[in-house]
Amino acid sequence: MLSLKQRRSLNTLLMGVLAWGVALAIFFPIFWMLLTSFKTEIDAFATPPQLFFSPTLENYTLVNERSDYLHFAWNSVVVSFGSTIIGMMLAVPAAYSMAFFETKRTKGTLLWMLSTKMLPPVGVLVPIYLIFKDTGLLDTKTGLVIIYTLINLPIMIWMAYTYFKEIPKEVLEAARMDGSTLFQEIWRVLLPMSKGGLAATVLLSLILSWNEAFWSLNLTASEAAPLTALIASYSSPEGLFWAKLSAVSTLACAPILIFGWISQKQLVRGLSFGAVK
């Protein structure tokens, strides 16, 4: 018969093992991608899969020779940061008005915004392609920034709205009593109080924009193509390509992984903001 203390320790141990198991399962594909990027094509296709092999840098050399990585990476940086900045500039005021000046249509509007995420993108491909063609936005970073902003805006507004709802109205009223203008109220009171949540919103938007592939493949050609388009260029129906594809995927994922690693504190704090009252 275990004592209460022993049962608690066992529980902690089991939870720890479970957490590690889940974390390793989630991390495994990334680990395998990294490992495959150092294999030859034959080793990458070997069955059973090889854990131990002679590592090679030939895939990275080939990617470097064949593609202008920095051109694609720069496009990714511009479109993901550009769309996130513009998205936040629109999401914060929208969420502010919905959170603190709620009307009977607010909930419906929020649900409608979210419902646009349920539409399969391919359903609107041709109309958007035609609009982009007529406005000269095809294969431009501006075009991608616009489309990414529109894609991520519903989620950004929802997240910001949820965080703003956690802030007591009275705090803002006190600021107003002290003579704050609307801008000062948002800039000096609301944003500092919800910065953890907003940081998580920014990070999520950055990650979603960085990884988006459907629109970037369909609306760009050579000038504005981001890293997702570079990855797609290494897949082939005829020929062995896994090792090269893994190398280019590692290069494409690395910047956002590093960025996420550095800012994980904010991300975790933001995502768990308001979870425990």
Next chain:
Amino acid sequence: MNNKRYLSAVMAVGMTAVASSAMAATKVTIGTVNNGDMVRMQGLSDEFEKLHPDIDLNWVVLEENVLRQRLTTDIATDGGQFDVMTIGMYEAPIWGGKEWLTPMGDLPSDYDLADIFPSVLGGLSSDGTLYALPFYAESSMTFYRKDLFEANGLSMPDQPSWDQMKSFAEQLHKPQEEQYGICLRGKAGWGENMALVTTMANAFGARWFDENWKPEFTGEEWGNAVSFYVDLLGNYGPPGASSNGFNENLALFNSGKCAMWVDATVAGSFLTDESQSRVAEHVGFALAPEQVTSKGSGWLWSWALAVPVSSDAKEAAKTFITWATSRAYSQLVEETYGIANVPPGTRTSTYDNVEYLEAAPFATRTLEAIGNADPNDSTLNPSPYVGVQFAAIPEFQSIATQVGKLISGALAGSMSVDHALKAAQSITLREMTRARYYSN
């Protein structure tokens, strides 16, 4: 005086701007697929730009299905994003017929159009007008392990029948040693399992449509072909064959796990490459199997370069594709990458070269296979469509993808062959009726 100075300064700036715009290189954007031959073409683009300093090449390389969707969207909406499109034998006659592509007339005299195989030119034309220039072409053939055949006292004919293939597979199938009798495409898709299944069906005397565009899946020929395919691959193929495409089978064969494989002739270069294949010295080549007929038993496909009418750099684009599909380009590839890497299947002169035949042991069979394939006469009974492993009509891609899923399902055991074929008949009939080929 000041005004004069100002005027001359403005004129100088204006003239510089005009001169620099006149000197600016014409940008040609090329949409292409990622495979060895195309990557080599991309690698040699500097050579083209040296010859034509007024043309600047930009590459957009995409996976085949992504590229197909991307190009279709662009050409159908007159988007003008691409000046050169890499398209196949399926798209060329359809897009050409819709006048979406620039006709390939007035080629330079040294291009030597007569050197290109007539079947390849025919597959890239619509109503006698050529709409794309072939970069490389392929058929299908049988690859087999000479060492295993020898050890088991078997002999592969020049063109085996499917019955013979089954008998060989039965004898060479040793799953406990991870040696499988035969590897074939099982992954669903109009360019995946349906390419192989259609050539098998052709060999069994079947056709996609009768003279009135009615599908024939419930006929005896399709029943025989698909039952044979499911039985052969299900019993003597590798585990999980319903998810194997070209690359998976290539990896299996290269690692010595397939005794036989029927697939694209381009696989020959991968299988005989010692840096990729563990069985490079043991690979034998035969024609794709026949059964009641040899008509349409081997497919015909070509990756070709075309100029969409929406391009604003048509002349420069045509200059590029003329260069990339010329004999001079083949010569350049030979000098840079070796003779075995010359784009195969398009020019007679390539196969007249003894050095090429020696460097590429599969070349003679490739030549024979391409010569046998006739997209205008690929079925035992007459059919109304052009194409060996496809029917060159816009509806085919969607129909064959759905039929491919059904046949892959039958192979995986999730439905019977009979059920799959009845469903295929019903889907095809519905789509063809909807496309107004007939009223019911």
